[in-house]
Amino acid sequence: MVTDEDTAADGTIQLLWGLREGPTRGPKPVLxxxxxxxxxxxxxDAEGLAAVSMQRVAADLDFTKMSLYRYVTGKDELVAAMIDLAVGAPPTLADLPGSNWRPRIEAWVRLLGQTWEAHPWLxxxxxxxxxxxxxxxxxxxxxxxxLAETGLTVPERMSLARMLGGHVRATMSVSTAGTxxxxxxxxxxxxxxxxxxxxTLRAMLDGEAAPPDNGRDxxxxxxxxxVERLIADRKS
Structure with a gap:
């Protein structure tokens, strides 16, 4: 049984992966x-995700809201397109420093953090x-x-990837990190x-200031x- 959720997902796939045909009638579109x-x-970026609506985006572009519906079916598809544009093309493996997995994954975490900091709604x-x-x-x-270079099992690598993404999320700026x-x-x-x-918490207030990266490093x-200890133990 095909659900509305399945239909929406199929539409988003077509949109993001270039499978949807653009407008074909009338003059060449300027949008x-x-x-x-x-x-x-x-x-x-300027006002927060709550400010984004089809009406507001259309007004900022000096077009009608109906003009946008020729490209996206609604805000859900618009946000999906926003995400992929905002994250941008990823670096290549050759762009990452170092000759083994650790400095490379550290660089990946740093670059992901920079991307998210540039777009705090991401x-x-x-x-x-x-x-x-x-x-x-x-x-x-x-x-x-x-992470394939670590020699960890596939489930372990998947768990580690989720952990690293969650760590970046948890150490965002004070305005977006957990209270x-x-x-x-x-x-x-x-x-x-x-x-x-x-x-104990009271005593912490008189201690050193919290690190500027909210403890990310x-x-x-x-x-x-x-992870390195686990790898080493398995080799011994």
Whole structure:
């Protein structure tokens, strides 16, 4: 039984993978999917994803909303096109530094983080079960190629890839990372007021400032040190 979800997924696949025919009637179109997606990306970068709508993007392009429907069926397809445009073409394996998997995967994590920081809405719209475009799939292919050098099993590599993506997501900027009581000044004031209930957290407020990368490098080092230890143990 074909569901509405299946139909939507098929439409997104056709859109992202260049399988959908463009408008054929009338004069040569002055709009394009890339131009529409770029306008939406610019809007999301400036004002957040909530500001993106078919009406607003059409207005920014000085076109009618109906003009956009010749290219995308609605906001879901628009966001899918935005994602693949924003992530951009991935680097190649030869672009990554080093001669083995660790410096290469460290570079991949750094580049992914830079991409997400440039488009802070990306980490949250790339969650869940959805169709990925060729650029985003290429980023995953690159990480898979690097991790294949580790000698880990396929399930282990898949788990590690998920872990690394989650680590980048969890260490985004303060405005998008998970809430921590030592970040928000109001929460910090509450910790000081109730120091008897939360003595360890209260003491942390007087310690060193949180790292500017929200602990990304530290966490990545721990993860990859553990992987290297696992590989070494198997060889011994």
């Amino acid at each position: 394009s999917l890339e131009r529409i997606a770029q306008a939406a990306v610019d809007l999301a 980490p949250w719209v790339t969650m869940g079960d959805r169709v990925m475009g060729p650029n985003e799939t290429g980023w995953t292919e690159l990480s898979a190629a690097v 921590q009581p030592w970040v928000n000044r109001h929460q910090a004031a509450l910790l000081r007021e109730h120091a008897d209930r939360y003595p 530290f966490g990545l080092r721990l993860i990859l040190d553990g």
